[in-house]
Amino acid sequence: MTTFMALAPLLAVVSGALAALLFEAFLKRKDHGVSAMAAIISLFTAGFLIVRSWGLELAYFGGRLALDPLALLLMAVFVLIATFVLLMSLEYAPRRDINLGQLCGLLLLAVSGLMIMVSSTDWLVVFLGLEVLSVASYALTGIRRNDWASSEAAAKYFLMGSFAGAFFVFGLAILFGATGDLSLAASLSGPGGPAGSPSLASVFGLGLIVVALFFKIAIVPFHMWAPDVYQGAPTPVTAFLTIAPKAAGLVVLFRVLTPLPGRGGTPSLLMQAVAVAAVLTMFVGNLAALRQKDVKRLLAYSAIAHSGYLLVAVVAGDGTGLVFYLIVYMFMNAGAFGVLAALSGRGEEHTWFADLAGLGRQHPWLAASLAIFLLSLAGIPPTAGFLAKFYIFSAAVAQGHVLLAVAAVLASLIAAAYYLKVIVAMYMQDAELEPVLDRENPALHLVIFLCLFGVVQLGLWPGNLLTLIRQAFIALF
Amino acid sequence: MVWVVFLILSFLCIGSVAAMIFSRNQAHNALFLVLSFSSLGGLFGLLDAPFAAAVQVLVYAGAIMVLFLFAIMMFNLRGELPARVKKARLALTVGLGTVLLAELLLAGRKLVLGSPGAGPAAGGDTARLGHFLFSDYLYAFEITSLLILAALVGALALAGKREGS
Incomplete structure (x- = not known):
């Protein structure tokens, strides 16, 4: 159905961003609670x-904006994660000289890009959305202006992202030259009609676009920027x-790559390259994470490794598994970073192994939450992380x-080692320092609780969500 | 009348390029280049190519040269270059200049000796562009405004006035 209502969710988010920014600019109050309220209402x-x-x-x-069920599912995920991040920032931002109003505005702009x-299904629109997301993320990374690490991360992210x-624009130009059309479907179809094998030029253009997307989702060998950026950015x-x-x-990669294998020689070569990149990503991410001393950086490398697992789902063409993994990953990763945000005191961040030592005795609930998130990230059975990995691998x-x-x-076996290392530090080492803790932060604890609920609930009763995702994919194909 | 405008614009273009080469002040160099780009845009306009004229002024004179000016302002390059670099630069200039001259000669010969050619597509280029912009590519066009907004907010967040200070 072609209707203006298709724009409504996007308009809600963009107007929320504008409202948050205007409140930030024109209200004289310092805490920017009004901006955050506007942002949450719009979400x-x-x-x-x-x-x-x-x-x-x-x-x-004309179909350039299409709210198919897959898009709606992902949009719901973005709204949820943005809400989590906002709730995490409510107390975090003012304690670290971050302008909460600007953070809300930029966050909502990033969500609109997503x-x-x-x-x-139009490459030009996808590219512009990616750029809106990227520009907002560069600014979000560097939003802690008094912190050198944050500024450095923003500069690195900006250079690599540009x-x-x-790469993306170059690939688009080649694709447009080869096919005369910018839709995802046209880039896969050859001169002989929609079922034919695409020409060499369009596969080359597509390859460049895939590389650009690999950059953005931190796939090895295009991951160099990721650990520094993830470590330098404010935790939420x-x-x-x-x-x-x-x-x-x-999801963009899934939409474009899944129909590829049936299309002759050159396109399936591209698919093999993606498979190799997936293997490299899993191993490089996990092996590098083994050597980290800082839990935030460890989670950064683990994020790279998880991109690898997710890419396996793309190669296997398993859309249900991909979306389920993404949702589970959202809960467990947001939860883990939420606990880290709770651990950082005023100004300094306390995310080294030594800071976590003895946490199990002093703050048993927080430590237990982090342990469950880490076990889920590692893929230990009763948690949702296990099911997600299981679906993709099978x-x-x-x-x-x-x-x-x-x-x-094999890669997830390696991963189990470093996740357990954190748990060992929390429970079996004596505290050298008194852990610093944000006590009065109900919004953050709500986020941690919701993530915990998600991880456990999806681990034990994943049925409802899986039915929903399957419905989406039945409608799609 | 057209001839008068043409003569004024071409003198302005060539004169400002010459002034750019002979001026020692970097900021003046950049400003002269802006002048020559603008007059070149005017020449394109005389040739019935309004789109090329507009893009020449917007992109070259507007976007690129302003970036240049900012770079000159921020980096403040004053130091003398070493002799070796100067020599290499001279060789490069002569080489590239020769290539450009040869290209111009070839193109000019074709224009003088060859047939009049088909000429540009019969007008309406800008109109068609506008039509596409507000029909097929309306969504992309609107998202671009969102992108610019995001860039503006991002720049303010990173470089704007600090809170409290």
Whole structure:
């Protein structure tokens, strides 16, 4: 159905961003609580509109904006993670000289970019959405202006991101020259009609675009910027950056790469390259994480490794597994970063192993939460992380990618080692320092609780969510 | 009448390029280049190419040269270059200049000796562009404004006035 209502969720988020920024600029109060309120109201409105659009197949702008069920699912995920990040920042921002109003505005602009990216099948629109997201993320990374690490991270992210953007534009130009069309479907179809094998030029253009997307979701060998950026950014922003852009990039990759294997020689070569990148990402991310002394940096490397697992789902063409993993990953990663945010005191961040020592005795609830998130990230059975990995790996085996599945299992074995190292530090080492803790921070503890609920609930009763995701994919194909 | 405008614009263009080469002040160099770009835009306009004229002024004179000016302002390059660099630069200038001259000669010869050619597509270029911009590419066009807004807010967040100070 072509209707203006298709724009409504996007408009809700953008107007929320504008309202937050205007409140920040014109209200003389220092705490910017009004901006945060406006942002949260607009996110809830967007969430309501997304739920209302389910099953209606709304579209606008000649199909360039299409709210198919997959797009709606992802948009709901973005709204949820943005809400988590906002709640985490409410107390975190003022204690670290971060302007909360600007943070809200930029966060909502980033969410609007994400929504644009996943709800279109036109490369130009996807590119512009990616750029809106990127520009907002650069600023979010550097928003702690008194902190050198934050500024350095922003500069690195900006340079590498612009570089990736140039790759994307170059690939788009080649694709447009080869096919005369910018839709995702046209880039896969050859001169002989939609079923034919694409020409060499368009596969090359597509390859460049895939590289650009790999940059954005931190796939090895395009991951160099990621650890510094994830470590330097303020903790709530890091939670956002490790989850949201990854989800959007992977869904775009899924939309374009899944129809590829049936299209002759050159395209399947591209698919093999993606498989190799997935294996490299899992191993490099996990091996590098083994050597880290800082838990935030450790989680940064673990985020890279998780991009690898998610890429396995793309190679296996398992859309259900991909979206389920993304949702589970959102809960466990946001939760883990939430605990880290709770541990950092005024000014300094306390995320070294030594800071975590003895946490199990002094703050048993917080330590237990972090332990559950880490076990879920490692993929230990009763948690949701296990099921997510299980679905993806078994889909890979079912599609005949046995070697890929074996590599993924080996990589997650390595991963278990460093996640357990953190748990050992919390429970079996004596505290050298008194852990610094944000006690009066109810919003943050709410986020941690919700994430905990998500991880446990999806680990034990994943049925409802899986049915929903399957419905989305049945409607899609 | 057109001839008068043409003569004024071409003198302005060539004169400002010459002034740019002979001026020692870097900021003046950049400003002269802006002048020459603008007059070149005017020449394009005389040739019935309004789109090329507008882009020449907007992109070259507007965007690129302003960036240049900012770079000159911020980095303040004053030091003398070493002799070796100067020599290499001279060789590069001569080489590239020769290539450009050869290109111009070839193109000019074709224009003088060859047939009049088909000429540009019959007008309406800008109109068609505008039509596409507000029909097929309306969504992309609107998202671009969102992108610019994000860049503006981001720049303010990173470089604007600090709170409290």
